[in-house]
Each structure stands twice: as C-alpha cells, then as structure tokens.
Amino acid sequence: MKNLILSILTLSLCTVVMAQEFDKSLASAKTAYNSGNLEDARFNLENALREVDVAIGKEIMKVLPTTLGALAYNVKDDNVSGMSASFAGLYVHRTYGTAQDKNANIDIVSDSPMMAGISAILSMPMIMNSGDGNQKVIKIQGYKTLLTKQADENGLVTGYDVQTPFGNSMLTLHYNGNISEAEITKLASSIPLEKIINVAQ
C-alpha cells in the first residue's frame, strides 16, 4: 500500500515537472520557427515530443499490474523515457520480484525499427513453429505473440521472452527462472494489453 501511494505521489510530481518542460520546449520551438530558425525549431519539437512520450509512459505505468503472479513490482526500478530522435520513441520499464532465480520485467518500446523483424516472424508461423522448438507463435488476448524459451545445456527452462507487437510498438515480458509454458502464458495474459495499447497509440 505504501509503495502504491509513494508511486502515485511520484507520478503526480513528475507530471507537473513534465508539463512545465513540455510548455518550455514548445514555446522555444514556436520562437525559433517564427524567426526562421528551422533547425532549432526541430530540436525543440523533438524535446517536446520526448516529454509527450514520457507522459504517455507514465499513463502506461498506471495500468501496468503491480503484481505478476506471486511477484510484486519494484517501485524504484520503474523507468519511463522518451527518446524521440533515437532508435526508439517511448520506453517503459517495470521489474517484478527480487530473487535472482525468479524475477520478471515488462518493457514497452515504441517507434522501434526492431518491430519490423518481429512482425515478419509473426506473419510466418510455419517457420517459427519448426526447428528446435524454442520459439513459437501464440495468441495473448487475441494478439499474435512470439514466445521464446531459454534453456540451459541440460534442457532445463531458465526463462521466457514473450513479445507482443502492436502498431509500431512492442511489449516484452521477460521472465527469469524455471517456469512452464502454461504458467508464462497465464502471466502474460494478466497484463492488460488492451488498456496499454489504448494509452500508447
């Protein structure tokens, strides 16, 4: 409960600071554009976009689950950033659990060029369901998802990656530890995908 209140307070404070930064960047962009300084206008617009991405990230944080199965989230690890002019736009990161051999994290990345690769894989289920059996395409809440199993040399499962692309964004659930396919699918299904997509797009 304390964690939740602390988290809400932190988010509220960040929102105020973020709004100020957005206003400042947009005002600078307007001034630069009106004076014909296009490069500065673009630079300030990129900053404003970054602030918007951070705002979207904070909204996503609000709908992300605070527990994943038996794992509680780590409030201090919550991370949201906007990298509008880089390889990715919005980046949201939340971790769950503290045990070395049993933890998970959720990452949401938007505007990433990596999306094309995963989408191509998902559109070719025949390819992905063959081979060593470590990768397969499943559906989580109706969304095509790439499930990748990690195993040690003895074949013991050491973790899973669950990657769900939507639009030009991707949600990745990474689980460290021994878990069955049914359990990881259940965990992935507990993430409110629809709500996240509504906020992110």
Added chain:
Amino acid sequence: MLKSKILITAIAVLSISIACSAQGVLGKLKQKAAQAGEKALEKKVQPKTGTGNNTGTPNQTTENPGDPSNKGGGGLVVTPPDVKQSMADAETAFKSANYSEARYAIKQAMLGVEMEIGQNVLKSLPEAVAGLKKDAEADQVTSMGAGWVGLTIHREYENGDKQLRMDIANNSAWMSSYNAYMANANYATTGGQQNWKQTKVKGYKGIIEYSDASGYKLSVPLGQSSLIVWEGVNFASEQDMMNAANAFDIDGIKKTLGEK
C-alpha cells in the same frame, strides 16, 4: 509382450498418419504454388498477346471485367502540415491530457519543419553541375517527422546517358554509426582488388566507390547525423566525378541542415 505389440502398432499408426498429414500439407502447398504460378503467367501473357478481357476499353480491368477502372480523382493533397497550427493543436491536446493527439500534432509540426528544411536545401543546390542540368521532376523531400529514418533529400542531374544522383540524409539515428565507421581510417585498407577508397571533398572526408555496373558512388558524412551520397553514371573518370561533387556548396548544405 502384448503391451509391446500394442505400443509398436500405435507408433506405426501414428507415423503413417503424420506422413499422410505432411503429404497433405505439401500437396496443398504445391497446388497453391501451381495456381499462383498459372495466375502470374496469365498476367504476363495477356498484355503482350492481347488475349483475355483486356481489350483496352477504359472501363475494364485485367482482374475482373465487371470492375470499373479509375478515370482520375485529382490525386492527393500533398501540402506540408501547417507547423503553427500543429504546434497549437499539440499544446491544446497536451493540456487536456490527450497525449496521443499531442504526439500526433508534434510529429506533424516536425514533419512540416523538416519539409521546409529539405526544400531550402533543394533551393540552395546548383541548377547545373558539370554540364548536367537538374531534373526538376525528380526533386524529392521525404521526412518521417521523427524516428530513426529522419529527413532525406533527393536531386538528379542529367545530360543524355550521363547522370548524377544526389541524396542527402539528415537527422537519422543510424547515421551516427555510419559516421563512426567513416571516421575510422583502419577500415580504409583492404586486400585484393580495391574498388573503394577514402577521399576528401572540400576538406570533408568521404569514401568513393566504383563498379562497372553502377558507376561511381561518393559518400560524405556531415556533422553528427547527416550524409551526402552522389552516384555518377557514365562519368569518364574519378576526377570527373570529384569535379562534379566539388561544385556543391557543402558548407552551405551543412549550415541549412543545422549541422555543426
């Protein structure tokens, strides 16, 4: 003994059913491939031989004789986004916590600004280079608003079968790694037949390449995130290509792009 017999029978039945199923899938795939091949052949043959329903009547298509063909719709309105309006929209959307709309509006504003930067660069380029005139129809500015692609500007010059194509990429995320590659002189030495080498255009380091099939290609990175690429077809020599590149005001382009 009975158990093992049952087990062997079960394995045999299972193997046969898997084989049948695989054959079925393969058969379907073959059938689909054959159908697609036939369709592709029909399409290739029809226009050349005049067979089928494509007799040249304007209201018929090759796909379905019943479908009307398009007689023109005026094309798309390609006016760049209004930057000031987009910025105002972004402000309103952000204040009402409609972040998705704010993001869209900011991207539109960036797109508008980048299109203006691109047009300014095109205006600053010479009308003719090394006896080649610009092909105004080929001028192109492309922008993704934001992200990893950035702004690209395209210009062509030509005279007969001699052509110079110029592409400028700006504000692209992948440019930083390309620039790092270009800045490292160790990459410039290769064994065997060398079809590329480092060079300088107006003091800017670059790489010139040659292939019999495509001609000369000269790449010069600018500042932190820009790159100019010239491609010369039917240029007489490396010097001829370098003379053409030296006709451009690279400092001016760099300044217009806002590079340091």
